Amino acid sequence: xxxxxxxxxxxxxxxxxxxxxxxxxxxxxxxxxxxxxxxxxxxxxxxxxxxxxxxxxxxxxxxxxxxxxxxxxxxxxxxxxxxxxxxxxxxxxxxxxxxxxxxxxxxxxxxxxxxxxxxxxxxxxxxxxxxxxxxxxxxxxxxxxxxxxxxxxxxxxxxxxxxxxxxxxxxxxxxxxxxxxxxxxxxxxxxxxxxxxxxxxxxxxxxxxxxxxxxxxxxxxxxxxxxxxxxxxxxxxxxxxxxxxxxxxxxxxxxxxxxxxxxxxxxxxxxxxxxxxxxxxxxxxxxxxxxxxxxxxxxxxxxxxxxxxxxxxxxxxxxxxxxxxxxxxxxxxxxxxxxxxxxxxxxxxxxxxxxxxxxxxxxxxxxxxxxxxxxxxxxxxxxxxxxxxxxxxxxxxx
Numbered sequence: 003x004x005x006x007x008x009x010x011x012x013x014x015x016x017x018x019x020x021x022x023x024x025x026x027x028x029x030x031x032x033x034x035x036x037x038x039x040x041x042x043x044x045x046x047x048x049x050x051x052x053x054x055x056x057x058x059x060x061x062x063x064x065x066x067x068x069x070x071x072x073x074x075x076x077x078x079x080x081x082x083x084x085x086x087x088x089x090x091x092x093x094x095x096x097x098x099x100x101x102x103x104x105x106x107x108x109x110x111x112x113x114x115x116x117x118x119x120x121x122x123x124x125x126x127x128x129x130x131x132x133x134x135x136x137x138x139x140x141x142x143x144x145x146x147x148x149x150x151x152x153x154x155x156x157x158x159x160x161x162x163x164x165x166x167x168x169x170x171x172x173x174x175x176x177x178x179x180x181x182x183x184x185x186x187x188x189x190x191x192x193x194x195x196x197x198x199x200x201x202x203x204x205x206x207x208x209x210x211x212x213x214x215x216x217x218x219x220x221x222x223x224x225x226x227x228x229x230x231x232x233x234x235x236x237x238x239x240x241x242x243x244x245x246x247x248x249x250x251x252x253x254x255x256x257x258x259x260x261x262x263x264x265x266x267x268x269x270x271x272x273x274x275x276x277x278x279x280x281x282x283x284x285x286x287x288x289x290x291x292x293x294x295x296x297x298x299x300x301x302x303x304x305x306x307x308x309x310x311x312x313x314x315x316x317x318x319x320x321x322x323x324x325x326x327x328x329x330x331x332x333x334x335x336x337x338x339x340x341x342x343x344x345x346x347x348x349x350x351x352x353x354x355x356x357x358x359x360x361x362x363x364x365x366x367x368x369x370x371x372x373x374x375x376x377x378x379x380x381x382x383x384x385x386x387x388x389x390x391x392x393x394x395x396x397x398x399x400x
Contacts, residue, residue: 063164068226129175180213193222216257330372
């Protein structure tokens with residue numbers, strides 16, 4: 003399947019885009035992880051991959067969304083983004099995830115991509131604002147992959163995302179990306195009302211038919227002001243997603259991403275092992291997108307994000323406590339412990355609504371990807387090799 007997937011990508015994208023992906027993300031991404039490993043030996047934890055919510059605004063109102071999309075617009079300016087990326091690049095980073103809100107609502111998104119041709123960007127989007135003009139810009143610059151969110155069938159999408167016609171607009175954006183020969187992905191937050199529809203071979207075959215190159219399955223996190231806990235998966239369903247992803251990697255010519263297990267099938271948290279952290283639209287540095295507390299901001303230390311992160315007592319305390327407690331998601335398993343970490347480190351609520359601590363106190367506990375004794379080791383040789391040497395683990399768990 004590895005060869006079949008590579009052939010399909012070669013036929014449906016430009017060689018220049020594949021080169022950018024292979025070099026900026028693949029080769030330089032592996033180098034950034036090697037530098038990360040060396041830093042860890044010196045006691046310095048600076049993540050090789052940063053995820054940045056560049057704007058809070060969005061045209062949708064999704065159930066379970068933790069972003070303050072209805073609050074007054076906040077965005078990270080082009081100047082601050084350039085300073086952030088240049089600071090990270092100085093220490094070997096080359097990959098950045100761009101989130102929102104809806105990233106394509108940021109007026110300087112295309113300028114940002116063009117300013118850093120030596121980097122690679124993954125843009126998390128609902129696809130509604132990807133016009134022919136936008137797609138042509140992405141193809142011309144060549145250093146970004148749109149990752150388009152599909153959350154269910156037409157009816158489920160409308161119910162889940164608070165607007166009619168959501169799926170049609172999303173699929174139109176998807177078609178535009180594919181037609182412009184962009185490396186295109188689809189992501190799904192798997193929950194109770196889309197599990198049967200999207201965690202199946204028929205849906206994956208449909209994505210392949212539509213020209214999608216990779217798919218990323220995450221599991222629903224009931225957090226934020228409207229957590230909708232009834233949508234959370236049961237432990238056997240979480241294992242079902244993991245088992246399904248591995249099967250698709252071995253049987254379908256499409257890339258399949260699941261980022262919360264290592265090569266041996268053991269659960270992990272990317273924020274806890276230090277491989278990634280998140281930056282909010284206000285510039286606050288958070289462990290991950292769903293943990294909306296921060297001790298520092300990207301504008302601290304005159305914009306030197308490396309110094310800010312490596313000296314963060316909050317992030318260090320978070321990593322140490324989580325890795326000594328669980329391999330899974332601390333938010334789902336131990337919201338009480340997360341509250342203790344926040345209070346002990348004097349971290350501030352980094353939301354616009356300023357109710358994150360109250361929401362945390364009200365959370366019920368859930369199972370996460372950490373299910374001891376039911377590990378499912380990677381079966382795909384390339385994916386297993388890549389995870390073992392360049393992604394995840396790094397001895398963080400004692």
